[in-house]
Amino acid sequence: MEGGMDFLNCLDLDMSVQILMYLKDPSDLARVSSVSRSWRDFVIANGLFKQLCLRMFPQLSRVARVMELNKCGAKEPVEVGSSYSTEWESLARDHRVYATLARVCTSFLPEDCISKAISASSTDNYPDESIENTLQPADIVPHRPLYWSSKGQKNPAVPETLIYKLKSEFCVITEIKIRPFEAYFQPGSPIYSAKSVRFQMGHPKSPNDLGSHLPGDPLPSADDTFIWTYTSPEYPMAQESCLQKFTLPEPVLCIGGILQIELLGRVQTQEVDGLFYICMSYVQVMGCSLSPALRVEILEPSGTFVLKKDMQGKFHTQPGLPENEAREIPNDRWQRRIRYLQHFVDILQGNANVVIEEYESGEEEDEAEEEYPV
Structure with a gap:
């Protein structure tokens, strides 16, 4: 928003992560990733889609690693350049795999x-x-x-x-x-x-x-x-x-x-x-x-498993939920959510004169105030 401030630059890391983890819908987190490059990098660097998936499915705590598969097999980072580049590619791969898993698990046709x-x-x-x-x-x-x-x-x-x-x-x-x-x-x-x-x-x-x-x-x-x-x-x-x-x-x-x-x-x-x-x-x-788009390889005797994503795989999702895009949220509703997060940051910074803007419906207000574990 013009003239506004980026709260990710004003709060410490843990507080910023905690605020964004209030978003329980994968499409909302996908929209956060689309706000700017810095916001997308923040979501990737802190594994927010992975945290969301772990909150949705505790069974994923046994994932040993994730892989992406193409026609030639595993798509692994090339061991060149700095260790930072390799680590970032690993984080980006986790982001893509967990984002796909979160989207599919909330939009499938039973x-x-x-x-x-x-x-x-x-x-x-x-x-x-x-x-x-x-x-x-x-x-x-x-x-x-x-x-x-x-x-x-x-x-x-x-x-x-x-x-x-x-x-x-x-x-x-x-x-x-x-x-x-x-x-x-x-x-x-x-x-x-x-x-x-x-x-x-x-x-x-x-x-x-x-x-x-x-x-x-x-x-x-x-x-x-x-x-x-x-x-x-x-x-x-x-x-x-x-x-x-x-x-x-x-x-x-x-x-x-x-x-x-x-x-x-x-x-x-x-x-x-x-x-x-x-x-x-x-x-x-x-x-x-x-x-086959997502699959697992169980590692015995540890009982952990490798989570694999087939780059060519397709899913059957609900109509109106494109496979490679986040669900569309009306712009005014999205702006209200952004303003709510901004007001929340102001309160945390001790500005007692700030009045939180009310949502148009009580249902949305309840949704915004509900707590979700990180």
Whole structure:
């Protein structure tokens, strides 16, 4: 703004970073980077997109390094010139990769991310009641029902697990939908739901752990086979034969492409044997596959990983969100945000006569005042 001052030059580094990290929308941070060359350099030098991504997805704390890939493979900085040049190229590469990740994870078109079923902790009659049946949206095929059933248990507290492989080893997941099975062919049409459900995401301990495993084959303990990097809260499940939606508190990065559904507690007995069963007819995992444009390479045995960006990769984002541009924000709204930050700086400098300009709507004011961790 003409005649104004650049608060990045007036405050110490930590305070400037803290102010800019109040921006929670990646497109806002992209617009900050477009204000001037000095602002762009500030965003890059302080890794603000990386900090934003870490705030959105704590799983990224295990990133060992990032890489950009072109047709010839890895795009690494050339070891010439000063060490400062090499360090700056590394910072700029981090900026590009994390900016892409942040944009895609907030603008994707949700889709079903399940690739295949891996295993169930138990199956009553394989293959007729296999976990693979849960991938079909219709619970009835000609002349027979379609569902997965656990083995019967006398103890209703015995849990079951269903494990699926996602479409890629790098996905962002927002919600899981599950439909319990209603046994219309049994007296009273009982519904074999669970009492509650919980979700875990992660990766195999070894790339060869799954091998040629088939859903009907016995699988060693899941905790011995997989490393779980995320565990959801526990959600109650209704004893209803409908597609029940379980929305995660925040979108989650699944690093490794493995999802486990924990079905906790049994509510329904089968009349013929008096045992408790859990049966599910359909499972859907909603989110977005980030590969091949973004991918991960897990480094064993450390469990850290390399985050890679394919320079040729494309994403499917929401209409109106161009792949290489920040979302458009009305100019007057953007100017109000800039003025708000400027007034905030004035207050920090002890100018008690400054009155913060109010936003046009209470909703925007609340958004501006909300605190976000750095």
